[in-house]
Amino acid sequence: MSNSHYIGGHWVEGEGADIISVYDPSLGQPFAELRAASTRQVDQAVAAARKALPEWKTSEPGERAYYLRGFADGLGRRRDALIELQMRNNGKPRHEAEVDIDDAVATFAYYADLADGLADQQNRAVSLAAAGFSSHSRLEAIGVVGLIVPWNFPLVTSAWKIAPALAAGCTVVLKPSEVTPLIEQTYGEIADELDLPAGVLNVVGGKADIGSALSAHRGLDKLSFTGSNAVGSRVMHSAAEHCRPVTLELGGKSAIIVFDDCNVDEAVEWIMAGICWNAGQMCSATSRLLIQNGIADALLPRLAEAMIRLSVGNPLNEEVDMGPLSSEAQWRKVGEYLSIGRNEHLKCLAGGTLEVGQGWFVAPTLYVDVPTESRLWVEEIFGPVLCVRRFDSEAEAISLANDSRFGLVATIASADLQRAQRVAEAMEVGHVWINSIQAVFVETSWGGNKGSGIGRELGPWGLAAYQAVKHVTRCLG
Template identity: 50%
Template sequence: MAEALLEREHTVFVGGKWKTGRGSERLEVIDPSSGGVLARVQAGGAEDVEKAAQAAGRAFDGWKRSTGAARAQYLRGFARGLKSRKNILVRVQMHNNGKPRLEAEIDVDDAIACFDYYATLAEGLDGRQDMRVDHAGGTHFGLVRHEPVGPVGMIVPWNFPLVTSAWKIAPALAAGCTAVMKTSEMTPLNELVYGDIATEIGLPAGVLNIVTGGADVGVALTRAPELRKISFTGSNMIGAKVMAAVSGRCLPVSLELGGKSPIIVTADADIDQAVSCIMGGVFFNAGQMCSATSRLIVDKSIEPRLIEALVDKTRALKVGSPFEDGTEMGPLTTAAQCHKVLWMIAEAKSDGLDCLTGGGAIDRDGHFVKPTIFRDVPHAHSIWRDEIFGPVLATTTVSSDEEAIAVANDTDYGLVGSVVSVDWSRGKAIADRIEAGQIWINTPQIVYPDSAWGGFKQSGIGRELGPWGLSGYQGVKHILSET
């Protein structure tokens, strides 16, 4: 059944119909466990984006005037469609991203939960309209309405297919926006299923449009005159280009960008719990997470015991193909990312940093990197300061909670952070002072649809998920009248 998603003749979904992309190239979709070609996909091009944006523009008026309850039914249809295809989607994630089965299952379940959550919010939208404001000291009253911003463009990354797209599509459609989504050129296969489901549930033509392709498709998306907002998830380098591209028209943007996030382990922490949180924060998805807590800040009084336990667990971590029994960490998804990570590791080793374990590639086909830990990393070094997007942990020691907070906040990023402490109040006090958008205390990185996702500093603009994700696709209208 997974083969049906690997052998697509049509890979552009515009105006409710599948079409052959008009781009100049065929994209090679790679299986990172072997480095072999998994599928070849005809790319879309600028002309496809133009048609898709026009279709989204035509569909907008009717979609925005539909009730929230009606839109909710379509969102629940997407959730059902994903659920019925779960086994197929999981296998494609394993093939195309190299995710172990458990990680691939979490991704699909997260996407399903996101559509169900925003269906519930959509059902409550109509009751929120025309909320009355009695203005003090005058004879006027106001009515407040929350209205969709218009057709929106979406650019999603390769590390979490289905998930990051659900985080954009579900709230946008719930709010009454229409959308044009660009899939990643590295991992387009799973997200094309949204077009299949749209057809299956009878979504009005043009409400959701999908274009595969590379940078030229992204550029065309930022230039499409019908689109009134761009939502982007990816690197800071590309995010800056997106922001610059729409600045001439002063379009709103939401940007979910990079991170170099801390995990603080206090002197009273439980060692086993700390090791579990550290490893999940840097080795889940082979470290290919903007939220990777790749800077370990540990109290020096427990550092030797923690490092010993952490290194033992890391060396025991089974790295391999997701189709091999017992695999806990898969390959990096792309060859380019694998080369970048290996280059950064080599640079750190040549600079004399203390590599406790890992430190290179695994000798086999595919994009495999050993889980790597560098100890006592100088805070000016690139391994400490720059986002690596791979299974590489840098550690340092501190003498107090105050010092830990200062070291944690000494970064250009502010996406997430973690704290491990037996004393919850102590952990909460530290979490309050970490400059980041989401903090976990004594728990792995769990993200719920009704939480807030986004960062401070250079980690982005705006928030996804929760009611904040919905409001990102709405504008506030205030109607004033005399009593």
């Protein structure tokens, strides 16, 4: 239990009561442990960030870009080690872990470029209809921000928040998930290497009490949270008590719509990627398959076969396509939904049971003709469980897809690109893919509508989330 929290430019040992065990989900066994931070250390981290804020927010944007490129380079130099850690602690197959690390590197590089252009956006004149006045606008750092990130995409989700926050001139207190507390420590290591000013970046780990202490802290100017709707609701309550802005990236129950003019092999590829990537532990998982009647009888047997043939196992085996669920708690939660499926007598074409033995594995599961009132159709499962309904018309597909309290993403599969575009425009979501796997690019926005959250990350929208707009108006008389 070495020093594992980074506060005010120093590594310190946790002072909390909890000992956090870090597990290899492929084995169901711990391989490391650390002592959680205390609420007093949360206070210290926020105080360090407040102390660092005045100098950091007024630093030259080019200087901030220098540090961001340093983070990109530092992650790149550690690429092999970080990939191994993602595989061991998250259970990700190597090809998925590689995408994660490369995504984090690209995020810091992208926001370094945006930071370089910030000076040109300052003091822009605003045209006024009234005579006798002049006005100009400024974009300034919103202040000290708390960042709470989940366990399903560690390092990636934190990069999506840290990079734009630092680019904007904010100082940061990051709280990683207790399931994956090790990989985000990399940011503190790189900060040390770069001589990042003390307090600009702070990392404090722990369980729910540390997240609650951070989200409720009166020393924050903004909070950004990615995680479940249940916790997101509590985070929003904390933000409301202080009347401060919050970004929430929450759950999803997304649809993939397959029209009958689609190529069956391509459709199977897109469906599988949407539900089996990261063992289905994605807020963006397209876990509701809407399939047009004309292609259903040809596609469903092929899809079931693909699920049955998918290689599930320890990611150290290079032949593995899908690893385990990342925690025992998530494994048990998915098992509860599979029990619901059996109790509701849902027709199961693949999977449907937990893999009992070493590690937290579950086979990809395919339920067909699932009633719209079933909990499996309505609720986010966060595992490789796909529910299917058929449709006849385009209008019916749109209605079924939008009939959800979530609104994160959707995928449209059709050879008719005009129809695909028309349906994409009708989706009540934040991101739509057409004839594609879920390719996420740092230049595009990320976030959802309805119960899937508030605000956007990535792209220029991610930077704007950490900027305050100020206008300066003077009388010319």
